[in-house]
Amino acid sequence: MPRPIVATIHLPSLANNLAVARRAAPSSRVWAVVKANAYGHGIERVYPALRDADGFALLEPEEAIRLRELGWNKPILLLEGFFDDADVALLGTHRLSTALHCEAQLRMLEVLAPAYRLAPRSLDVCLKLNSGMNRLGFTPSAYRAAWQRLRAIDAVRSVTHMTHFSDADGAAGISEQMAVFRTATRDLPGETSVANSAGTLWHTESRTDWVRAGVMLYGASPSGSWQDVQDQGLLAAMTLESKILAVQALRPGQSVGYGSRYVASDTRRIGIVACGYADGYPRTSSSDLGHYAPVRVGNHDTRTVGRVSMDMLAIDLTECPEATVGTPVELWGRHVPIDSVAAAAGTIGYELMCAIAPRVRVAVEPLTVNPPPLQDGHRAADRTHSFLR
Ligand SMILES: *Cc1c(COP(=O)(O)O)cnc(C)c1O
8 A cells, every 4th residue: 555645636726626717807918827837736637627727827938838739729928037048049939938037148149049040920028027026137327228128139029018026915915026027017018917916915006918937826825924815715636635653652762763852731632644754744843842833633633742753744633532443634725725734834825835755646536527607707728638548
């Protein structure tokens, strides 16, 4: 029998979450962001559920090519643009759209587009403005000149104005960056794309021609706090589940796990679960670090105790008398928000979902064949495709 830890990818949840993004930004087209192997969910797995997107956005040309091989014909955007000369050739052969964020990329494209004979008017570019986040992008003063040079390249068909927010999920908001963006792009023709998930969900002014929905598609909160999104209709796209391997009865004063960091103050029933940090479960949620993480056992919500070790963690079963060896435990998913586990570990859901370890077996909940009718006249996700494993 295989080790009982399984990550289940819920394709109906992914399709639902894409519909939530559409509902939030009804006049925008949606880039479904599938970088980092679809935030750890697997590009091939999520593809059937996200085919209703207007485009896919990611980082590596290799992942873009995987999407083309799956039969995706619509746009694919390289969010950091191309990395070297060979990538520029791939833009042509695989019809990839690209972000362009710096002088070196602009120079490369000016030289290589003619050298590689990219077809005239074939390339769609998102020109990135640094509106205040200060990671990537042309400064406002350099932006216009970059736009003009880009327009002068024969292979370029369209230039979309793009920027990225540092605080769309926080108190500072987006208004300063939006003001910089508007000023820098004033009078320049072209579509715009500024919103990430947080912008899509929370900032009307950022819902422009294209939104770039990432973490919301996977059913987690851009802010790291599930409370912030729990009314949006998002559903967890991944459930991490395992089983109880052993049950220990602790007497007062006895401890469990490395370092004896959890000491029972009274009689405690402890479950040992087949899940550890080598599966991608965060060790920093260990209760001796001042935290514990929520888990679900049957219908009971309970919590981790003591240190998370490589292959196991301990949970308090005192209030779950029927739980025994073999009882399933939800580490995160439908009942336990991944955001809440992440918060216990001092991080955000993004990091946990991306860090699911290769040794964890993956199951896929397929799309339902007869979907319930969608409300509000939203476009149905394409649910007719059989799922991939
Ligand atoms: C990752 C990324 C996104 C998506 O961000 P979420 O917070 O996951 O929605 C959008 N735009 C760019 C440029 C990104 O790199």
